[in-house]
Amino acid sequence: YSATNREVDVLVIGAGQAGLSAAYHLRRRGFAPYRGFVVLDADDAPGGAWAHRSPSLRMATVHGFHDLPDSELPPADPDAPAREVVPGYFAAYEARHALPVVRPVRVRAVRPRPDGRLTVETDRGDWTTRALINATGTWTRPFLPHYPGHFAGRQLHYADYRGPEEFAGQRVVVVGGGASAIQVLSELGAVAETVWVTRTPPVFHEGPFTAEYGRAVVARVEERVRQGLPVRSVVSVTGLGPSVAYRRAEELGVLDRQPMFDRLTEHGVAWGDRELAVDAIVWATGFRSETTHLAPLGLRGPGGGIRMEGTRAAADPRVHLVGYGPSASTIGANRAGRAAVNEIVGLLGAPAALTP
Ligand code: FAD
Numbered sequence: 001y002s003a004t005n006r007e008v009d010v011l012v013i014g015a016g017q018a019g020l021s022a023a024y025h026l027r028r029r030g031f032a033p034y035r036g037f038v039v040l041d042a043d044d045a046p047g048g049a050w051a052h053r054s055p056s057l058r059m060a061t062v063h064g065f066h067d068l069p070d071s072e073l074p075p076a077d078p079d080a081p082a083r084e085v086v087p088g089y090f091a092a093y094e095a096r097h098a099l100p101v102v103r104p105v106r107v108r109a110v111r112p113r114p115d116g117r118l119t120v121e122t123d124r125g126d127w128t129t130r131a132l133i134n135a136t137g138t139w140t141r142p143f144l145p146h147y148p149g150h151f152a153g154r155q156l157h158y159a160d161y162r163g164p165e166e167f168a169g170q171r172v173v174v175v176g177g178g179a180s181a182i183q184v185l186s187e188l189g190a191v192a193e194t195v196w197v198t199r200t201p202p203v204f205h206e207g208p209f210t211a212e213y214g215r216a217v218v219a220r221v222e223e224r225v226r227q228g229l230p231v232r233s234v235v236s237v238t239g240l241g242p243s244v245a246y247r248r249a250e251e252l253g254v255l256d257r258q259p260m261f262d263r264l265t266e267h268g269v270a271w272g273d274r275e276l277a278v279d280a281i282v283w284a285t286g287f288r289s290e291t292t293h294l295a296p297l298g299l300r301g302p303g304g305g306i307r308m309e310g311t312r313a314a315a316d317p318r319v320h321l322v323g324y325g326p327s328a329s330t331i332g333a334n335r336a337g338r339a340a341v342n343e344i345v346g347l348l349g350a351p352a353a354l355t356p
Contacts, residue, residue: 005035009351010231010344011120011129013110013293015041015101016048017330018323019135020090021337023099024069029341030351031102040122042106042140046094047087049139055081056163056187061245066331068093069338107136110319111296118297118318131318131344133337136292137330138287145285154280158184159183167192171277173269175259175260176284177202179243182255184282186245189252195276199260199270220328225325228300228307228314289324311340317347 031037037353060078064260120127142159158180163185177198261269269277299306307314320340
């Protein structure tokens with residue numbers, strides 16, 4: 001860590017798809033690795049969130065992966081676990097483009113300095129930077145809604161789900177209306193009795209995901225963050241597409257959705273006075289953006305979210321968020337990386353003019 005320059009022009013937090021895309025564009029625009037910019041990542045090894053996903057998530061069931069800029073994901077065995085294939089691809093990408101990823105470094109807080117720069121406090125000491133690209137994703141902030149009552153059986157969030165084997169022969173409630181719930185149902189349905197509950201009826205998108213439809217969806221999420229409202233996942237507005245997991249779940253007959261229960265009981269869940277005994281509850285209820293370390297910058301508006309103009313925080317032009325809101329998908333993360341770097345070049349000037 002001591003070999004790394006502690007004063008940089010641009011600091012990227014997070015080396016998932018969004019952070020690596022930003023790093024690629026910083027290099028392309030002439031920022032010098034280590035001297036001009038660094039990427040700090042909390043994990044021990046490459047891969048971002050993909051390294052932590054369930055081993056049962058196979059390449060065939062990933063619902064559409066978009067390559068990093070200027071480098072295709074090599075053809076993969078559809079049965080290979082995504083948690084091995086994607087991190088391998090990221091590791092090769094970091095090496096090939098000589099990206100200055102420093103790990104493991106966890107950022108604790110980002111603070112404004114009197115000289116107009118930012119201090120980035122980490123568990124490995126401080127860095128100083130002129131501009132920041134935050135790409136910390138959502139994986140570290142699983143969201144669990146609160147329901148009254150106490151359930152004595154097993155409960156877990158999708159982030160801790162590791163495949164269907166341990167649920168064989170059990171009755172399991174799967175909560176959530178997104179792609180993760182469908183993935184879990186498509187796997188559990190073969191070995192367990194499943195009960196699917198969602199708060200609102202899931203939206204099934206009929207027909208193909210055309211580019212036009214995709215743009216309309218992104219525009220809706222973008223409008224929310226422009227108003228400073230808390231972000232929702234892209235799938236919450238895309239609806240569920242006809243994925244491999246969806247077709248499998250349909251074949252297994254596990255897509256008969258029940259309304260949300262209103263409380264937990266010792267042995268299960270209950271709707272009014274109807275109680276259902278179950279062995280486990282899997283909460284596939286999504287994630288929130290990991291932005292707690294940005295709190296000292298005071299970016300949040302009265303709506304509770306960070307008000308955004310494109311990838312830029314409306315309250316601070318030095319700060320960009322990529323993989324956030326409308327760019328929280330692998331394709332969105334790529335575009336956001338490029339857009340953020342373009343704006344930072346506009347703010348700081350071209351790198352040649354920056355470092356002697
Ligand atoms: P991540 O990949 O999460 O990377 C963030 C990085 O930041 C991590 O390496 C983490 O260690 C680091 N970090 C976090 N906090 C700190 C900190 N304080 N200090 C230092 N480092 C930190 N998209 C698709 O296109 N196809 C799919 O099939 C798909 N499936 C998905 C399934 C799930 C369950 C989820 C949650 C998302 C899915 N997405 C999918 C969305 C897509 O995964 C993400 O938008 C994208 O991969 C996230 O990339 P990212 O770089 O923003 O974040």
